[in-house]
Amino acid sequence: MRVSEIREQFPILSRTVKGKPLVYFDNAATSQKPQSVIDALSHYYSHYNANIHRGIHTLAEEATLAYEATRFAVQEFIGAAFVEEIIFTRGTTESINLVANTWGRQNIDAGDEIIISGMEHHSNIVPWQILCEEKGAVLKVIPVKDNGELAMGVYQELLSSKTKLVSIVQVSNSLGTVNPVKEMIAAAHKVGAKVLVDGAQSAVHLDIDVQDMDCDFFAFSGHKVYGPTGVGALYGKKELLENMPVFQGGGEMIKEVTFERTTYNDLPYKYEAGTPNIADTIALKTALDFIKSIGKDQIRAHEAELLAYATAQLEAIPGLKIIGNAQDKVSLVSFVIEGVHPQDIGVLLDNMGIAVRTGHHCTQPLMKRFGIPGTVRASFALYNQKEEIDVLVAGLHKALKMLL
Structure with a gap:
């Protein structure tokens, strides 16, 4: 599965947001659409x-x-x-x-x-x-x-x-x-x-x-x-x-x-x-x-790589805590950072062209169970790349310098 070829089928992925190339990590909310659709x-x-x-x-x-x-x-x-x-x-x-x-x-x-x-x-x-x-x-x-x-x-x-x-x-x-x-x-x-x-x-x-x-x-x-x-x-x-x-x-x-x-x-x-x-x-x-046409087995393998890579990179950020570490997971990472409201992180990431979801994700009782107002959620799809995760991690470091 060549991700670069797949990305070419999604016209929205070539746009910019606030002068930056779009990094779309809000796939759990809605996925982007290929040109064929x-x-x-x-x-x-x-x-x-x-x-x-x-x-x-x-x-x-x-x-x-x-x-x-x-x-x-x-x-x-x-x-x-x-x-x-x-x-x-x-x-x-x-x-x-x-x-x-x-x-x-x-x-x-x-x-x-x-x-x-x-x-x-x-x-x-x-x-x-x-x-x-x-x-x-x-x-x-x-x-x-x-x-x-x-x-x-x-x-x-x-x-x-x-x-x-x-x-x-x-x-x-x-x-x-x-x-x-x-x-x-x-x-x-x-x-x-x-x-x-x-x-x-x-x-x-x-x-x-x-x-x-x-x-x-x-x-x-x-x-x-x-x-x-x-x-x-x-x-x-x-x-x-x-x-x-x-x-x-x-x-x-x-x-x-x-x-x-x-x-x-x-x-x-x-x-x-x-x-x-x-x-x-x-x-x-x-x-x-x-x-x-792509096959869910290939999709799962790619998304599993993204999940493992993102988890390792995010866990290295001081003060960041991943919420949800089940043994069996799909390609989604929810996290909080000590002393920072998730919405503030989301706004700053958006200024860098990075789309994540912040808030309670329509699961308020679950957020209450973990004692948090919400999380930052980065969710990955078949068209996402490790390089985009690097952009997210760099963006979080930059955001934290501004917020802390």
Whole structure:
């Protein structure tokens, strides 16, 4: 894998920020887009822009074929058994809310328990809090150990006949920790619980096989896999999706409407009301094809080198502490520096053309657990280079001279 050739496919990487070459280390928030994805968006609007599924004219048929081709691509990307198990959404957040408002409202009752972890993104906390408040259910939390791993022994103790759902992040967006979700799913199933896996951070780094994982639901977002914003997918086991109530009412999700009653469409359209995000969904296939063309094994190997190099270089900076040192991590480093607020570091780095994320990363309970207001997070992708990490380290030294 030649990183220099890959970088040439990403036009934004050639720009400058405040007179400095861009160093983009905010990939956990959103990845940059290759020219092929940008071209796919432009090609749709330039050549066959039309609404899908219901039209019989040529443009509508072409748009429909391209849109549904993405569904097959997602099926392959995550290893689903049936293409109708793939529901298009706006992203991971909407996917989780869909499950909470359909399966959750149908199956969670007073006294039931939902288990999440202490490292969840707010989007995998708030929907369950809302549901628990509505139903009188109980939300339980798996603690996070000092090294950023889950306390698996406590998880086993939390599981009981009262557990109806486990909703767990596969990869922490704040720590980079890779959780043993297959083991956790098997344990949850033994007590009769269903499992939703938040794959927002894992889909771009790890090989995903929902059948081997045996999760009941899996969600990911297009914009973190080199695709467009505003599109993602929810996987659900077919028998679950078929028995769940509808999420939103409108066009496409119906078979027949009268003023007396409505009958609903088959999967997956039952959950896709209204005109969807056609262009971005079509371009998502291009993004998945891009990942496939390189190979996740090569991507992981490169990112592992970046992680090891960055960890060693950052740990040598006086006063810097890495938050999250799990044995199994993806290419992300969160850190704090004694006596310096993360936001101040972020502002100074931005003045040097270096894009990092600072703050609580939508994981406020996790930051509270570590007793910090937030971290500086540098997250790496397949187009990043060790030389850019050197720029980050030099930038941090320069920033610290100004701040301390």
